[in-house]
Amino acid sequence: MRLFKITLVGDGGVGKTAMVTQAYFSDFIEGYDLTVEDNCRKQLVVSDEPCLLELLDTPSQEEYTALREQWHRDSDAFMIVYSISSRSSFNKVKKWNDEILKAREKHPQKEIKELSQAGFEIWKSPPRILVGNKADREEIERDVSTQEGETLARELGIKFVETSAKSNEQTMEPIQQLVRQTRKWTEEIGQADIEAKAEASEPVEPLKGSSHHKIALALFKNFLEKIKPSNLSSADDAKAKRRHPLN
Structure with a gap:
């Protein structure tokens, strides 16, 4: 059964931990505190195919930048989370997206270095989805419109969804989308690598005198x-x- 490693990034207080606990335990645990690099695994079925899910809730503090680079390198896909009631967290979305892409460019995995250039170009831009969390605060505290989220997602070339970890609204939707995207992304890497290496290879002629x-x-x-x-x-x-x- 294939393991999918999905990392959540975003400012502190946007609800990343709550999204993880809802995904694993189907419960909103007020004040639940995950440790650094705390992760669990859960089995689920996406598009009629079973898979194993590992969610990594990352800290947003500056002192964890080096650790986040390692997690960005090792993960399959990413949820970039902001709160619809926090304009500042929305304004940091591009920063988080850039951090992911720079880490992939700078620190590829050992086996990734063996890919063709075409395969590497696909690998370094992994599946990502923009998540506007805390949609339960729609009526009283919304500070970022749905349209703004959709526009930014299109600009970044990624999908978009709004969720509420507190009311468990759409919390599994971004996860399921990322699993499907990752399956397709993996196939694209393999196909690009095969085609590039086939184009680079030349027929071997027998040596004269042999x-x-x-x-x-x-x-x-x-x-x-x-x-x-x-x-x-x-x-x-x-x-x-x-x-x-x-x-």
Whole structure:
């Protein structure tokens, strides 16, 4: 069963931890405190295919930048989370997106270095989704409109969804979308890598003086002898005599 590692990034207080606890325990736990690099695993079915899910809730403080770079390198997909009631968290979305992309460019995994350039170009831009959380505060505290979220997501070239971890509204939707995107993304990397390496490869010619070269040369000379005009006419005469033995 395939494991999908999804990392949540965003400012502190936007509800990343609450989204993780809803996904794992189907419950909103007020004041629940995840430790640094705290993660669990959960089995689920997405598009009729079972998978194993690992969610990583990352701290937003500056002192954890180096650790986040490591997590960005090792993850399959990302949720960039902001609160619809916090304009400042929305304004930081591009910063979080850039941090992910720079980490992928700077610190590729060991096996990723063996990819072709075409495969690497796809790998370094992983599946991401923009999540506007705390939609339960719609009526009293909304500070970022749905349209603004959609516009920013289009600008970044990623999907967008609004959720409420507190009321468990749409909390699994971004996860399911990322699993589907990651499956497709993985196939695209593999296909691009195969095609690039196939284009780069050239047919190997036998070395002159080698036994393979001598055999190939002998076969070619024998073929030339068989197609000489004299041989062709002789062969035609023989066929004619077999067809008309009395002539």
